[in-house]
Amino acid sequence: MKKIILFALPIFMLMAFTRQDKVKVIFFGDSITQAGVNPGGYVKRIDSMARVQGKMNYDFIGAGIGGNKIYDLYLRMEDDVLSKNPNVVVLYIGVNDVWHKASSGTGTDADKFAKFYQAVINKIKAKNAKIILCTPAVIGEKTDGSNQQDGDLTEYSKIIRGLAQKNELPLVDLRKAFIDYNNKNNKENKDRGILTTDRVHLNAIGNQLVADEMWKAIQAL
């Protein structure tokens, strides 16, 4: 009898582990996150780090679509995020809201960015999922403040920092992390090639930096 119980416990634990206790983490964002699920991408790297550390109770899911802005997330969040009952949603958005002002005249006004961002937070909260906010990293890696949209991207990052504080949510400040890294490692003031391939999308080091920062925040929840 005792033996049976001893044997049964691990089975129960395993079942619980695989079926009930897995922490579902959805990364919700734009093309950076869409690429994040590819080999070498930041989502894949987080998954690998978790496995190496023996933390098998996570399910990491990418929900990134190229060109997305905050209001696109709001439009598709029911289908792509909430319907999947996530435990954690990592919000990583904002580059296109700024970038598209210059490239196609279809960026997002700052006040509306804040309004939609809050609405996205509200909907995730209502589903009792935890939320991690991220600032958009860079549009250009030059360190002397001369990337065309540095000012605007800093402004939108401030909006997100403010929302993290107001909503008492953890923040992964990628903009700060990227600028700090570049200040140390981009002495030649290059506009790409340090953490990005093309001023915006992540190279291997950039993906790893994002993965490290997010994985810390996920574990700290």
Place this chain on the structure above:
Amino acid sequence: MKKIILFALPIFMLMAFTRQDKVKVIFFGDSITQAGVNPGGYVKRIDSMARVQGKMNYDFIGAGIGGNKIYDLYLRMEDDVLSKNPNVVVLYIGVNDVWHKASSGTGTDADKFAKFYQAVINKIKAKNAKIILCTPAVIGEKTDGSNQQDGDLTEYSKIIRGLAQKNELPLVDLRKAFIDYNNKNNKENKDRGILTTDRVHLNAIGNQLVADEMWKAIQAL
């Protein structure tokens, strides 16, 4: 007994009239609709026309906010429209989606305009309200096709016409109506002053034209 019945009937009718049978029409849009509820505005004019014609069973409500684009309607439609249980929603939006491309770099991409517009339609349909679509009228009244954003506004109007057809919804083609009116009445190729005060917002004649077209469509439902 008969007398009592004769007396009772009007009371019953009056009750039904005020409490159950009023058709609630919400005009959902931007600054043009926001101004529409002012004296002389198109919503007020529809209300007056209905009363003059003895059609008292309508409740006309303006839900316009300056600067709104299609995605702003989507964000606030629960609070400002659906929660009020409308019988009819008149959708009159699109000018800012085009205009803000040139004025602040924050217009709406055509494909996203279509996507959000369809999402707004879907939500209204799900509440069993009737829907009337409108094309955005003008950004500039010149008749020789040389208003800066004529091409884009025509494109977005085509998107709305397509959505009306696809969703089998009545369409008030204000863009066509305004162009037809200007072709007849704007021989001097002025950019404002015929139906608008400032190339976009309606003067008295513009408000009356919109009121006439919408009132026809509302009665035809």
Place this chain on the structure above:
Amino acid sequence: MKKIILFALPIFMLMAFTRQDKVKVIFFGDSITQAGVNPGGYVKRIDSMARVQGKMNYDFIGAGIGGNKIYDLYLRMEDDVLSKNPNVVVLYIGVNDVWHKASSGTGTDADKFAKFYQAVINKIKAKNAKIILCTPAVIGEKTDGSNQQDGDLTEYSKIIRGLAQKNELPLVDLRKAFIDYNNKNNKENKDRGILTTDRVHLNAIGNQLVADEMWKAIQAL
């Protein structure tokens, strides 16, 4: 003695023909003209037509640079045009002045377009060269007026038509010619592929149409 004179005359004439009497025509413009000197390009086609017709006394020179707007022409006209002592300058510019408003926020204001255009005309006139003006053809070939920048391109074409009239200069109205051609030959309302490869740059038929129109205007001088 007589024989020598008879023999000398043709030689003199030939010398005059090759050295003094050749009509130097410079096509001054943007990437469309830059491509115009390639095989199949409109400048090459004009050259071929002239030769076939036995009109050997022309020297056709392309002076197009990609991305140029009216003020770029003004900046480089001394070096690239006036220093070559042209007899005729064909001005074919305007697409980028409009296009770059939407693509990079660096278009040209209409009033400054007119001002620089007049300044370019004045400088060519001061060198006693003849001038032919051209309207910019298309940014998109759709025939229902729904190409995004149709309105603005029509406005800038009107400015050029006005300058042609005011300065009493011949006009090759390419915008009109392209729209007329598309109205007849683009029943499917395609945005490219009729006279352009990519909504702006000319395919073989487009190059031939431009060549035909310009060659007529050059001969009519």
Place this chain on the structure above:
Amino acid sequence: MKKIILFALPIFMLMAFTRQDKVKVIFFGDSITQAGVNPGGYVKRIDSMARVQGKMNYDFIGAGIGGNKIYDLYLRMEDDVLSKNPNVVVLYIGVNDVWHKASSGTGTDADKFAKFYQAVINKIKAKNAKIILCTPAVIGEKTDGSNQQDGDLTEYSKIIRGLAQKNELPLVDLRKAFIDYNNKNNKENKDRGILTTDRVHLNAIGNQLVADEMWKAIQAL
């Protein structure tokens, strides 16, 4: 004999002073310089400082026109500057080249900004006038790098600094001076009201700061 000489000298000196030796300084720029000649403006302040210091041999002339970009200066420099035979030209331009990208889609590309700027320098040099370059100060006074166009304005300032070095010309680095001043005096991170009235145009303190910096540079020639 001696007396006559003693008497004659001052007359000669006075004549030289008023007719021949006056240093003609032209301030060449946009609306900031246009306002600079008004009471309290930076040109008027330089004039006053010179007089107070007894330096009467200067003639300060404003040549600013609202909305001007570098290519507008190039277009009108013959009429408004060179024809007046200046001894010194102070070039103060660049705000609109950046600003109009966001406000009307008609800014100036960086490479063309550099090209026209060099062309303006060349033309002034050819007239043997001395040149002082200035960086554009601010579009927004926030000190945390979040003014929308901070990045771009810094980039265009770098272009001007590079041109000063390449052409061995004195530089008044107004962008640096304004940022330094704000870092000390704008602890509340306001976007206006420290040195500007409206994020761009100068208040009294801003006009005095510009006057001080320029007056130093003029005297150092």
